[in-house]
Amino acid sequence: MPENLLSRAGGLLNVRISDRLAAVEESISEACRRSGRNRSEIILVAVSKTQPAIPASEAVAAGVRHLGESRVQEAAGKKDGVSGSPQWHLVGHLQSNKARKAAEIFDWIHSIDSEKTARRVSEQAARLGRNLRVLIQVNLGDESQKGGVSGDEISRLAEEIIEMPSIELVGLMTIPPIGTAEEARRWFARMRGLRELLTPIAGKEATHLSMGMSDDYEEAIEEGATIIRVGRAIFGERE
Numbered sequence: 001m002p003e004n005l006l007s008r009a010g011g012l013l014n015v016r017i018s019d020r021l022a023a024v025e026e027s028i029s030e031a032c033r034r035s036g037r038n039r040s041e042i043i044l045v046a047v048s049k050t051q052p053a054i055p056a057s058e059a060v061a062a063g064v065r066h067l068g069e070s071r072v073q074e075a076a077g078k079k080d081g082v083s084g085s086p087q088w089h090l091v092g093h094l095q096s097n098k099a100r101k102a103a104e105i106f107d108w109i110h111s112i113d114s115e116k117t118a119r120r121v122s123e124q125a126a127r128l129g130r131n132l133r134v135l136i137q138v139n140l141g142d143e144s145q146k147g148g149v150s151g152d153e154i155s156r157l158a159e160e161i162i163e164m165p166s167i168e169l170v171g172l173m174t175i176p177p178i179g180t181a182e183e184a185r186r187w188f189a190r191m192r193g194l195r196e197l198l199t200p201i202a203g204k205e206a207t208h209l210s211m212g213m214s215d216d217y218e219e220a221i222e223e224g225a226t227i228i229r230v231g232r233a234i235f236g237e238r239e
Contacts, residue, residue, distance in 0.1 A: 017055060018062040020234050021046075024217075025063075028228070031221040042221060045089050047213075047231035049074060053081030055235055060084035066108075068229050072098040075105050091173075091210075091229050093147045096120045103128055110173040110210050110227075111137045113147045115160045118167065125166035133170045134161065135210055138194060140187050141177035148174065151194050158201045171195065171208025171226070181216035188212070188223035195224075 024044070032039050047068040048056040056067055060083060067082065069075035070092030079088065089108040096117045102109060103124035112118045112134045125132050136157055139148030149157055154172070161169045172195055176187035188211050198206040210227035212220025217228040 015236070017058045017234060020236070021059065021062045021064065024230055024233050027218055028221065031218040035222040037221065041226055043208075043227045045091065045210075045227060045229045046234045047091060047229050048078070048235065049092070049231065051235050053078050057081070057083040059234060060086050064234075068231070069106075072102050072105065076101055079105055089229075094121075100124045103130060103132060106132065108133045108135070108170075110135045110229075111147060112157075112161065113137045113139075113149050115157060118157070118161050119164060122164035122167045130166065132167050134167045135171045135173040135208060136161070136169070138172050138174045138191065140174050140190060143177060146175060151190075151197075154194060154197050155201060158198055158206075162202050169198070169202045169206050171198065171206055171210065173210035173227075175213075176211070176216075181219045184212075184216045185219045185223055188216075188220050188225065192224040 028042055028044065029039050043066055045066040045068040046059045046064040049070040065086055066089055067086045068089040068091040075088065087107040088105055089110060090102055090106045091110045094102055094109060094111050094117055099117065099120035103121055109121060109132060121132065136154060137148035138154065139146050139150060142150065158169060172191060174191050176184045191209055191211055195209055208226045209224055210229065212225045212228040214230050214233040217230055220228055
């Protein structure tokens with residue numbers, strides 16, 4: 001079975017998670033070669049939302065070191081059932097009233113889009129004695145159904161976040177408007193430019209770009225992604 005078919009489709013029946021993961025890894029390596037990058041620059045987050053603990057554990061056993069979830073409550077009910085010790089990423093919208101639970105569960109939060117939410121996460125992380133990595137979500141297409149700040153708001157929010165204890169601002173995240181992988185490429189390229197706004201504020205550690213999912217992670221890597229969020233291509237079609 002062609003590797004590219006596995007990596008791009010991801011929903012084929014009777015294909016093991018380890019086989020899908022191997023195909024994704026090969027596609028990541030190819031994208032890195034095309035763009036002159038090292039595979040070590042890319043963090044693969046296997047997004048296990050709607051998947052039970054067993055498939056998530058299978059992914060970890062196959063080599064996944066980062067798991068992503070979109071909902072705090074789903075992760076709360078799943079985490080203890082997942083074997084191994086992956087790092088946990090919240091990649092979906094975070095309501096400020098879920099900050100306490102999120103600070104308990106996750107190591108990374110990709111979806112900070114307001115001072116209120118950031119401060120709530122900071123307070124809860126400090127209470128728990130934890131230090132979390134956070135990213136500012138950017139709404140490139142100004143889509144009302146998506147969270148995130150505009151490009152013009154990044155610097156202001158970054159300046160607020162860096163003053164908060166127990167959270168470290170490490171970069172930006174985006175979900176581009178729906179379109180083809182090539183159409184997404186221009187949004188990814190824009191994010192690369194927006195990242196430059198963080199350096200004078202948060203320092204050289206704020207270099208992550210979380211962008212690219214099952215249908216466009218290769219293009220995202222070619223445009224500078226350091227974190228890709230891949231669900232269907234690893235776990236198959238969601239129920």
